Amino acid sequence: MNSSSDSFSTSRQGDASVHAHPAGTIRVLALGMALSLFLAISYIVCVLGYLLFPSLPIEHSALAILLPGFTLLSWQSFFLGLIESVVWGWYVAAVFGPLYNFFANRMR
Numbered sequence: 001m002n003s004s005s006d007s008f009s010t011s012r013q014g015d016a017s018v019h020a021h022p023a024g025t026i027r028v029l030a031l032g033m034a035l036s037l038f039l040a041i042s043y044i045v046c047v048l049g050y051l052l053f054p055s056l057p058i059e060h061s062a063l064a065i066l067l068p069g070f071t072l073l074s075w076q077s078f079f080l081g082l083i084e085s086v087v088w089g090w091y092v093a094a095v096f097g098p099l100y101n102f103f104a105n106r107m108r
């Protein structure tokens with residue numbers, strides 16, 4: 001029976017980054033992709049909620065606070081908000097990921 005480290009190292013032999021990435025740190029690329037997708041999906045759900053249930057007591061215009069140039073609702077504004085949601089995801093990943101990794105390494 002293989003130990004967990006043996007199965008980990010043999011399960012993805014072709015991926016050199018698996019061996020070079022220290023345990024307990026965050027891969028900024030994966031974090032950026034995950035956050036961007038999460039924010040894009042959340043944005044789409046919010047816009048769909050506005051279109052399908054306009055009488056809900058939710059202030060959808062609050063999106064304009066976080067998404068400069070966004071207004072309710074035209075195709076141009078929809079795509080601008082979608083792009084800005086993805087950019088926000090990458091911004092958070094680019095700032096948070098290295099900060100987390102820095103402090104995680106210092107606390108070892």
